[in-house]
Amino acid sequence: MSTDEEQPDEPIDILLVEPNPGDSRLFEENFRDGKLVNTVDIVPDGEEALDFVHQRNEYADRECPDIVLLEPQLPGKSGIEVLSELKNDPGLSDIPVIVLTSSDAGEKIVQSHGIEADSYMQKPLEPGDFVDFVRSIEEFWVAIVQRSAEQPATDSNRN
Incomplete structure (x- = not known):
């Protein structure tokens, strides 16, 4: 199977919630250098992440992300609090969240x-x-899109 078959057809809008500027830069550079067709927005903390997904304040004109990459250790509102709010808000709970960890722990x-x-x-x-x-991350997204495409249109959203 060629990797071209696994590439998403449309760009993925990715929100990276990462407080470390060095890691943020590495993510951004590697998306660009890898010629990956995704949009990456980066915010440094939980408050800005929630503003972004709720499209409020300075992010009012931004598209809601397709997927969130979330560092759990954030200044201010923690990644766990952000994850909880995303998963408990019916308008946001369908956004896939990948928690970035430094270990299995x-x-x-x-x-x-x-x-x-x-x-x-x-x-x-x-x-x-x-x-x-x-x-x-792209492969994860393709799997999510394929899984939702296989569900009948009459299926209700069950959590």
């Missing part, structure tokens, strides 16, 4: 709060690993 910590993300991915440690990481 990070996934367990988030889960211990009784909130489930759609997926957990370990953040790449080496700059060279970012392209593979970004491609795995």
